[in-house]
Each structure stands twice: as structure tokens, then as C-alpha cells.
Amino acid sequence: MTPLQENILFLKTIEKRLDSGGVLSPQAEAEDLVRHFGRIGRVDFFAGEKTLRRSAKKKIDWALRTRLKGTPLSYILKERSFSGLDFFISPDVLIPRPETEVLLEEALKILNTYYKCHPRARQIDGPTVFLAGAGMTANGPEILEIGTGSGCIAVSLTCERPDCRMTALDISSAALRIARKNLYLHGLQKKIRLVKSDLFGAFYLRRKESWDVIVSNPPYVPEEDIPGLPREVRKEPRLALDGGHEGTRVIDSILEQAPGFLKEGGWLLMEIGAGQSEVLRENILRNKKYKNLSFIKDATGINRVLRVQKE
Ligand SMILES: C[S@@+](CC[C@H](N)C(=O)[O-])C[C@H]1O[C@@H](n2cnc3c(N)ncnc32)[C@H](O)[C@@H]1O
CATH class of the missing domain: 1.10.8 (Helicase, Ruva Protein; domain 3)
Structure with a gap:
């Protein structure tokens, strides 16, 4: 042979x-x-x-x-590609999904439209200098990611917009350890601040902080659907999947609390599950904390990303 x-x-x-x-x-x-x-x-x-x-x-x-x-391939290989970058993965974190790239792209669109980076800022090495101009920020935009898991969103956004000042939080210490490895993998350990926090909890205790953009892929699987998930998916952390009754428990909490942590006119972008957009639309329109609500579809035509601006 x-x-x-x-x-x-x-x-x-x-x-x-x-x-x-x-x-x-x-x-x-x-x-x-x-x-x-x-x-x-x-x-x-x-x-x-x-x-x-x-x-x-x-x-x-x-x-x-x-x-x-039934172990997912990414947990065996300990790696997964997301948005063209490689990430270290373990069973402590959700395996990054292609649909989350829709969230990333939308966040980048918002940043590149409303928080433009001065062209020279990208060329400067070391401590970056930002120049204010028409439609440009004197300092890079401040971004908060809620539920960073592997860190794939925070890292990808920071690679695309090195001028941003990124804070990424998670309730899980084990997930944050993996996120830290990925910051080192991409040389961003000094650029991204990792915080252990239950949603905004850590920021109520410290001085009040506010962000230009808040981005999140929260757990949004309805708890009643979890037993019926494929066995590979059930090997992923329950904390990363379980969105409570009807899957909107964490989404609702973020929508409720985010206005207190967004700057005026700041944006909130969240990944959501199939069939959740209509009930969320009603809640958002009813509580009048936001304007400019829209949903962005994924490749299969599902409303996958919710985008709103603080009133
Ligand atoms: C769906 S995963 C998203 C992980 C990663 N951002 C991604 O897109 O692949 C949700 C993440 O939110 C975290 N999480 C769940 N509940 C949380 C809470 N109350 N506060 C902060 N993080 C939470 C989980 O630990 C998990 O890492």
C-alpha cells in the first residue's frame, strides 16, 4: 500500500x-x-x-x-475558530457559534457608524493616541460585554477596533480563566478588563460606570427546552444556556438594568433565541426606556440580534 x-x-x-x-x-x-x-x-x-x-x-x-x-469536537481539540480567529476552549465555556458573528458584525457597524476611529489611531503603535474630529471620539468608545465566556466577542471586537476600551464580565470564574487565556493568546491582556460579576452587580458597588455600547450573548434557551437539546449541547455549561422560563430571564434583566449603565444615546445589542423577538418588542415598546429598536436576522432568517438605543 x-x-x-x-x-x-x-x-x-x-x-x-x-x-x-x-x-x-x-x-x-x-x-x-x-x-x-x-x-x-x-x-x-x-x-x-x-x-x-x-x-x-x-x-x-x-x-x-x-x-x-457525545463530547463536542471543540472540547476534544480545545480550540474553535470565531470570526477568523482561534480561541482556546474548554467545557467551562460555551463553544462560540457562527450566529454570534451576526452580533459581532452589528456591534462593529454601530461602532464604525457612531464612534468612528480616527484613521491615524490605527497606525500608532504602543499607547494609542486618538484625535477628536467630526464624528470621531477623542477617546475610544467604552464597551461592556456581559457573559464573555471564552472571550470571543470581546477579543474579536478589540482586534477590529483597538481604540475601544473594553470591559468583559462573567458570573463564572471558570469561564473567566478561559477568557484570560484567550486574552494572552491574542496579546490583549492589557487592553481588556475582565470582571467577575452577576450582570451589573459589581458596578453597583463600585463608582457608577457607564458605557457607549453594551453587547451580550446571554443564556437564552428556555429551561423547559434543555432536556430535549442534542446531547452535545447538553455537555456545554448550563449557566451559558439556561435562560429560565421561556428563555428571557437574563435578557429581561439586562434590558431592565442597562439604561442605568449606558451613556445618553448609547447602544445595547443582544443575541436572542428563535421566536423571542415579538415578546421582547412588546416589552421594550411598553417600558419606554429605549428608542430605535430593530432586529437583525441570521443566515437562516431568524431574528437573532436585538439592537436598541437608550432614550
Ligand atoms: C451564551 S454564553 C456566551 C459566551 C460567549 N460570549 C459567546 O458568545 O460565545 C453566556 C455567558 O453568560 C454567562 N452568564 C450567565 N448568567 C450570567 C450572569 N447573571 N451574569 C454574568 N454572566 C452570566 C455564562 O457564564 C456564559 O459564559
Whole structure:
């Protein structure tokens, strides 16, 4: 058997085992396992330039058995890509989802429309200098992320807008440890402030702080739906998923408290679940704390991001 045939046969065997175990994308996951544990580039593997060592095959076999017991691939590989960046992932944090990129894009649109960065600010290394001008902020915008988990939103926003002053909070110390690793991974440990807090709790105690933009992907799965979630999803932290009755408990609390922590005209952006937009629209219109309400759809046509401005 040639090295190429050996590689293809090995890959197909893994793919088949994943497929018969009910994994939805067996081909992609088989390739990911080989790439990750085999430490062979795709080109070398598919050209038959290199074959897998016996130790790599053993690791892949272990990973495969773990995967077939329902552990999500990202927890096995300990990594996940989000918005083109790599993140360290553990079972202490939610695995970043593609739909959350809609939230990120919308936050960037708001920042780039209402809080423009002076073009020169991006070119200056070290302590960045910001210049005030028409429609430009003298200092970068102040942003708060609620429920940062892996830190994927805070890191991605800061990479796109290095002028922003970012605070990212989470109620989970274990999640904050992972977020900190990701700040180091991206060299942002001095740029992003991590705070352990139950929503705005830590900021009621300290001096009153206020933000230009608050962004959050809160837990929003209705608690009654959790037992019926796929077994992979049930391996993710309950704290990251469980949004209480009808899934809007945390969303409602953020909507209630955020006006006290937003600057005048500041924006709140939140990811929400399928079917939640209409009840949220009624609440928001009724309590008159916000203006300019809109919902942004994800790729499947679901209202995925709620966007409002403080009155
Ligand atoms: C859906 S996950 C989002 C994680 C990450 N931002 C992302 O988009 O992948 C929600 C996060 O909110 C955190 N969380 C849940 N309840 C919270 C609360 N009351 N205060 C602060 N964070 C909370 C969870 O620990 C979890 O990390």
C-alpha cells in the first residue's frame, strides 16, 4: 500500500465510525482529528508525503471514542475558530457559534457608524493616541460585554477596533480563566478588563460606570427546552444556556438594568433565541426606556440580534 492509500484508508475508517455514531459532519470532523492529532498539513497528508505516526493514531482513536460518547469536537481539540480567529476552549465555556458573528458584525457597524476611529489611531503603535474630529471620539468608545465566556466577542471586537476600551464580565470564574487565556493568546491582556460579576452587580458597588455600547450573548434557551437539546449541547455549561422560563430571564434583566449603565444615546445589542423577538418588542415598546429598536436576522432568517438605543 502506498503512503497515500494508507492515509486515505485511515481517514475513511474514522469517517465511517463517526458517521455510524450519528455525527452530522463526519468527513469534516475526521479531517479535523487527523490535522489536529497527526500534526500533518493537509497538503502533505493528501499528497501522501507523510503518514501518521503510531502515537498519533492512538490519540486519534482516543479522541474518536470520546467524540462518540457525545463530547463536542471543540472540547476534544480545545480550540474553535470565531470570526477568523482561534480561541482556546474548554467545557467551562460555551463553544462560540457562527450566529454570534451576526452580533459581532452589528456591534462593529454601530461602532464604525457612531464612534468612528480616527484613521491615524490605527497606525500608532504602543499607547494609542486618538484625535477628536467630526464624528470621531477623542477617546475610544467604552464597551461592556456581559457573559464573555471564552472571550470571543470581546477579543474579536478589540482586534477590529483597538481604540475601544473594553470591559468583559462573567458570573463564572471558570469561564473567566478561559477568557484570560484567550486574552494572552491574542496579546490583549492589557487592553481588556475582565470582571467577575452577576450582570451589573459589581458596578453597583463600585463608582457608577457607564458605557457607549453594551453587547451580550446571554443564556437564552428556555429551561423547559434543555432536556430535549442534542446531547452535545447538553455537555456545554448550563449557566451559558439556561435562560429560565421561556428563555428571557437574563435578557429581561439586562434590558431592565442597562439604561442605568449606558451613556445618553448609547447602544445595547443582544443575541436572542428563535421566536423571542415579538415578546421582547412588546416589552421594550411598553417600558419606554429605549428608542430605535430593530432586529437583525441570521443566515437562516431568524431574528437573532436585538439592537436598541437608550432614550
Ligand atoms: C451564551 S454564553 C456566551 C459566551 C460567549 N460570549 C459567546 O458568545 O460565545 C453566556 C455567558 O453568560 C454567562 N452568564 C450567565 N448568567 C450570567 C450572569 N447573571 N451574569 C454574568 N454572566 C452570566 C455564562 O457564564 C456564559 O459564559
